[in-house]
Amino acid sequence: TQLLEQSPQFLSIQEGENLTVYCNSSSVFSSLQWYRQEPGEGPVLLVTVVTGGEVKKLKRLTFQFGDARKDSSLHITAAQPGDTGLYLCAGSGNEKLTFGTGTRLTIIP
Amino acid sequence: EAGVAQSPRYKIIEKRQSVAFWCNPISGHATLYWYQQILGQGPKLLIQFQNNGVVDDSQLPKDRFSAERLKGxxxxxxxxxxxxEDSAVYLCASRRPGSFTGELFFGEGSRLTVL
Structure with a gap:
């Protein structure tokens, strides 16, 4: 079973601060996705990274896929209250998609 | 296009009772997933269908859980x-055909409370 560990599990910071969420595994993935989930809703895709070392930017969010395709990070610049939610990484391999343990982010106005 | 539809949204039952959840995926999406999400954790795959065939049910507790997709x-x-311990949100998701790295589209989930 492929396991994806996310850290930190919980993060509460002030509006305007920067933060990084990590997603680590001992397994190699063909691609990795990041989703955000708000209370009472299903996860929504933010980005897919497929190449080792790939960096993608989505406004204030920067996603990086590790060179060995075993890990990924999500960096948020100048966090806003609208960034609050549960962030989930998900790795694809062997035709399966495995979700990480999740990081609950709270941005305090 | 219409999203993934799930029902019921909420269900409260007592232990040893039975419950059923329904999912209608996005039209044309061949792959359908059922996930179990314990509060605050990442979703755990229960079963994956490709059309009406099972691709992966290795984490489905088959002594008590069953799933079907008869007409695909x-x-x-x-x-x-x-x-x-079955108290959780049950999420259904679907994916476009032939896209194992593509986006999963999720429904809003069915929240189960077992008393």
Whole structure:
């Protein structure tokens, strides 16, 4: 079973601060996705990274896929209250998609 | 296009009772997933269908959980008998055909409370 560990599990910071969420595994993935989930809703895709070392930017969010395709990070610049939610990484391999343990982010106005 | 539809949104039952959840994926999406999400955790895959065939059910507790997708469209997940630890949100998701790295589209989930 492929396991994806996310850290930190919980993060509460002030509006305007920067933060990084990590997603680590001992397994190699063909691609990795990041989703955000708000209370009472299903996860929504933010980005897919497929190449080792790939960096993608989505406004204030920067996603990086590790060179060995075993890990990924999500960096948020100048966090806003609208960034609050549960962030989930998900790795694809062997035709399966495995979700990480999740990081609950709270941005305090 | 219409999103993934799930029902019921909420269900409260007592342990040892049975419950069924229904999912209608996005039209044309061949792959359908059922996930179990314990509060605050990441979703755990229960079963994956490709059309009406099972691709992966290795983490489905088959002594109490069952799922079917008879006509390759909508799907039903059943729990019988329910245990306290089955309290969770059951998420259904679908994916476009032939895209194992593509986006999963999720429904809003069915929240189960077992008393």
């Amino acid at each position: 469209v909508d799907s039903t997940l059943k729990i019988q008998p329910a245990k306290l």
